[in-house]
Amino acid sequence: MSVLTSTTGVTSILKTFSGEERHRAKTVAANKVRFSTPKEKGLAESVRVAVEEGNFYLVKEFTFFLWEAELDDDEVVLILKDAKRIVHNLTLDFVNVVEALLSLNWKTRTPEIIEAYTEFWIDIMVAHNRYLPIGVSKLINHWIPGDLDASDWVNGCPLECTRCQLKPTHDVLNRILTAVPMAFDVVMDVISTKFPYFKKPAHVTAGYLFNVLWLIEYKPIFEELILQLVLQKLLVLDVNAPRDQIDVETDDADDKLEADRMFQIDDVSGDNLINAGQTVKHPVGQTLDICLLMLYKFIDSKCRINQNSSDQHRWTANRLFKMLLYIFDEVLLPSHNTHHVQFVLFHVTSIRSAYSEAFLNLLWKKAQNPNVAAIIRHAAVGYMASFLARGKFLPLSTVVFYLKQFSKWIHTYIDESDENNQTCSLKANLVFYSVCQAVFYLIAFRATDLTASSKDVDLVLPWTDTPSGFDTKHKSNLLFLQSLQLSRIAMCQLNPLRYCLAPVATAFAGVTRTYQLAYCHTVLERNARRKLATVYGHDKSMPEETAETFFPFDPYLLKISKKYIEANYVVYQSNDTEDYVHSSAEDRLSRKRRDSEMVEEDEFIILDKRQKYLEISKSQDFDKQY
Incomplete structure (x- = not known):
């Protein structure tokens, strides 16, 4: 403390508070936080004041509280039980607070919270079906994996812990579709709207497709519309993964893999090299590859019939094929220059x-x-x-x-x-x-x-x-x-x-x-x-x-x-009667890269697509051939 302040009695601005004074100051500051009032009043009281007095101030404060506060499990349970008790009062005037309630972090919490959320969700949808678009949208948002969650999804299949977290969302949706038949159209609209952008990472689109196919398992009524939507979305992937681009990147990857093996001294990471070549390198092509793998598995599970298959299974298989045939006629046949999606029909017809x-x-x-x-x-x-x-x-x-x-x-x-x-x-x-x-x-x-x-x-x-x-x-x-x-x-x-x-x-x-x-x-x-x-x-x-x-x-x-x-x-397989096919005209059009074995053997078809104006026009070529 300076001499001047000590003689004049003025308190220095550098003076420190004692421990007791500091605690008192923090308490005062904490009491001024706006969350204290809504937390004390609670949801039920805030809604009562709004309904009886027309004062929505407490409801707005409680809405901010729900969006911004970090709630523990006990607080979440209490809020959800209050919300369930006054569900009939939560009309469209309270849309903001209802949206905040539906946005609570519940999926990874205790079973008690999951049950409380499920009961409230169903009650609010049944009592006020105008909330269906909001509620279904919030629910299906959980189906979309995060961009950084690739380790939780292997070729479109979730880890067991991820599957357990997703199951409550399907249970809730299953119950609401049973209780509110009009939710059918809402669910289809939301699923279509939420379908990931084609440039999203492969695990995001594949994870979403996993959940969409899961929906069919407990609600077969969605089967035709879902399959049509899925094939339409896969067509977008297909046209954005052209055959020539996939082929080029595949060859580049194979060359790199071969070089790695050539210069590998110690065979300590052979498994990594094998795994690196398991899928195409083209990002959209990789997404399409995984999604088609999932679709083939789904078709196999539905259409494979053996001697022990029940009549119901046979009927289901035939019904699915008729759907795919109809979707092909409506969606795939009119589509121009697709590359891989049509193999869905190739696979199902092989069964x-x-x-x-x-x-x-x-x-x-x-x-x-x-x-x-x-x-x-x-x-x-x-x-x-x-x-x-x-x-x-x-x-x-x-x-x-x-x-x-x-x-x-x-x-x-x-x-x-x-x-x-x-x-x-x-x-x-x-x-x-x-x-x-x-x-x-x-x-x-x-x-x-x-x-x-x-x-x-x-x-x-x-x-x-x-x-x-x-x-x-x-x-x-x-x-x-x-x-x-x-x-x-x-x-x-x-x-x-x-x-x-x-x-x-x-x-x-x-x-x-x-x-x-x-x-x-x-x-x-x-x-x-x-x-x-x-x-x-x-x-x-x-x-x-x-x-x-x-x-x-x-x-x-x-x-x-x-x-x-x-x-x-x-x-x-070319035969010895067709040696003229591999003539000098083809030699002039030799490719700069090595094709895969399958493409290489299909040379007489593939060449024409890569070189539209094939130079077979010179008569001397034919003189040599004949």
């Missing part, structure tokens, strides 16, 4: 032959219907061709049946076009060219199966005698291909080979030449010359190109979910 027959029947009816838009019919034919080529579970008789149906339709179309003097126009004859390409594609792709091993013996024509030892099955296969009149299809005035994908046309020409079914190389040469660009000064004019075609069941690139597909998937 039972009746499913694959129904799928093909739907597509063929769609393709033949003149009242359906041409682009949809075109897509339906593409699905049929790819499905018939790739489905290992399909008997050869099914492929033969649809080849007959295709050729019959084509010949009828040619007859009508000859009568009407129809011109060779891609736009006017899109469906015709699609069906022709389907025939060419199937014969080129399944040539080994369709011709069996008849190439090992002399070719037998219908008018010749059968040599001794010749397998009549082989002969019947060739007779079947001859009955398709492939030469008439390829040589007709509509010139389908002109608008066919170049690798398909070339492969088809090789197969038909080998088995003397048709001679297409002259048509290919003429078409190649027509496709040459015309240059006017600095302007280049391209002729009408091929129909934009994609084969939906091209090689599957996602790594985790691939195990559900590869067992039933036919990988293209």
Whole structure:
């Protein structure tokens, strides 16, 4: 203390309080905090004052208290019990305090708090259904994993502790859906709104999908709408994870993995290297991979039928398939250039032959219907061709049946076009060219199966005698291909080979030449010359190109979910009758990177997509080939 202050009696500003004075000052400050009044009055008293006196000040204070205070378990229980007791007074005038009550941290607390919250939640929704959107939204928010919670979710499956925390939210929702039927539409709207953005981390979207599929388990009435929503959301992921980007990142990852192994001296982290290559590196592709894995598991659990399956299980399986078929027709078929989502249908149809027959029947009816838009019919034919080529579970008789149906339709179309003097126009004859390409594609792709091993013996024509030892099955296969009149299809005035994908046309020409079914190389040469660009000064004019075609069941690139597909998937195997396919034209278009084995073997299809204007136009290439 300074001399001046000691003589004048003025207290120094540096003077310290004693312990007793400091405690008294803290008490005074604490008593001035606004939370003291609402905490003392309580929720019931605050609502009573608002209802009887029209004074909402205490309610507002209590609302701030709920949002900002850190409540212990006893306080939460007391507040929830008070709220349940006055639930009928909590009209829309008290929407803010009700929202604060519904936002309480309850999921990780004691069973007593969970039970108290559940009872209040149900009572408030039943008494005042106008709170349903708020309450359901608060509940479903718990289904969305945090961005940093990846360790709690492994390939879309939660750890046991996480599952236990989620169960109360499903129990509450189950009870309210039973008590308030009108909550159905609200729940669907909220689920759709809350679906994570496609760029969210994989565990966030997969975790949300886990909870959405969980909902179907106890409320099957949601099944159709939920599955349709899920496939729509997965389509968004699919179009944002293009095949070429997934392929590039997969190759880069494989190269890095190989380099790591090459320079690894001590094998101390081999497991880490294996785990690193388990999924694709593309972030959206990784999300799609995990989500499709979950969907395949869900379909398996519902549609797998064995001898011990009950009639109810069989009925459920058939019902689910019909839903998926309807969703495919409404959502997937009109979607352009998807890559992996359509394999949901590939997987479910592999389970039972009746499913694959129904799928093909739907597509063929769609393709033949003149009242359906041409682009949809075109897509339906593409699905049929790819499905018939790739489905290992399909008997050869099914492929033969649809080849007959295709050729019959084509010949009828040619007859009508000859009568009407129809011109060779891609736009006017899109469906015709699609069906022709389907025939060419199937014969080129399944040539080994369709011709069996008849190439090992002399070719037998219908008018010749059968040599001794010749397998009549082989002969019947060739007779079947001859009955398709492939030469008439390829040589007709509509010139389908002109608008066919170049690798398909070339492969088809090789197969038909080998088995003397048709001679297409002259048509290919003429078409190649027509496709040459015309240059006017600095302007280049391209002729009408091929129909934009994609084969939906091209090689599957996602790594985790691939195990559900590869067992039933036919990988293209080139045979020695198609050596010309791998000609100098292909060599000029050799890729800068290494493809996966599956893609590499599917070369004659994949190349055309990566290089749209395939350079088969130079006649010297054909001279070398033929």
